[in-house]
Amino acid sequence: xxxxxxxxxxxxxxxxxxxxxxxxxxxxxxxxxxxxxxxxxxxxxxxxxxxxxxxxxxxxxxxxxxxxxxxxxxxxxxxxxxxxxxxxxxxxxxxxxxxxxxxxxxxxxxxxxxxxxxxxxxxxxxxxxxxxxxxxxxxxxxxx
Amino acid sequence: xxxxxxxxxxxxxxxxxxxxxxxxxxxxxxxxxxxxxxxxxxxxxxxxxxxxxxxxxxxxxxxxxxxxxxxxxxxxxxxxxxxxxxxxxxxxxxxxxxxxxxxxxxxxxxxxxxxxxxxxxxx
Numbered sequence: 001x002x003x004x005x006x007x008x009x010x011x012x013x014x015x016x017x018x019x020x021x022x023x024x025x026x027x028x029x030x031x032x033x034x035x036x037x038x039x040x041x042x043x044x045x046x047x048x049x050x051x052x053x054x055x056x057x058x059x060x061x062x063x064x065x066x067x068x069x070x071x072x073x074x075x076x077x078x079x080x081x082x083x084x085x086x087x088x089x090x091x092x093x094x095x096x097x098x099x100x101x102x103x104x105x106x107x108x109x110x111x112x113x114x115x116x117x118x119x120x121x122x123x124x125x126x127x128x129x130x131x132x133x134x135x136x137x138x139x140x141x142x143x144x
Numbered sequence: 145x146x147x148x149x150x151x152x153x154x155x156x157x158x159x160x161x162x163x164x165x166x167x168x169x170x171x172x173x174x175x176x177x178x179x180x181x182x183x184x185x186x187x188x189x190x191x192x193x194x195x196x197x198x199x200x201x202x203x204x205x206x207x208x209x210x211x212x213x214x215x216x217x218x219x220x221x222x223x224x225x226x227x228x229x230x231x232x233x234x235x236x237x238x239x240x241x242x243x244x245x246x247x248x249x250x251x252x253x254x255x256x257x258x259x260x261x262x263x264x265x266x267x
Contacts, residue, residue: 013235013236013240014236014238014240015240015243017232017233017235017236017240017241017243017244018240018243018244018247020232021229021232021244021247021248022247024228025225025247025251028221032217032221036214116254
């Protein structure tokens, strides 16, 4: 954001640049969705709407950590992407099995169908990118 | 009325597809974002801004059951995708910068689907 020279980290450069943009988009999309849902009628589907908030927070955390790029940020990003993947897989499955739990949709229901399945693709790409940039790995080493 | 929205939506989608082809060619050639790509996206942004204005006017005149706040927030959000994408790609003078531009264009095209749905009165 500050336009500082690219000396800090590899986490938000190269393919990471695209990833941060994607995560940023979903942070905005999920935040917007949860605000609209909670603002309109919070009582209609509390479970689904809470999940939208959780998704929004996770996308925000992942975006921030990829931008920060420190070793600790790498670890937190790994946790966020992992929870996200587990979340989209379990909620995706539940939305087919326990349809009555979801009177309204969330970002993650039906494996992110309403978002071109990108909520399913994004954490996989995120984990792959974190693996490629893991501390001590050849190439981008956060922290140094 | 519907003719106007159709015409406008298809223009936005059409220009978006052209931009996607340009970006795809640049990606295949392993090019960083080119000046002509930025020029194309600047023109595209103008189309999107026209859509914002026309969309608001149509919303004010329509007797359809459209969720106004949602519709306008999508129209406004739509105007931010390209400038933010261009800004974000400036520091990445590689093919990945070009890829960022592609994602920004895809976002605008995808948002057209949502706008159509909202205009149609769906959820």
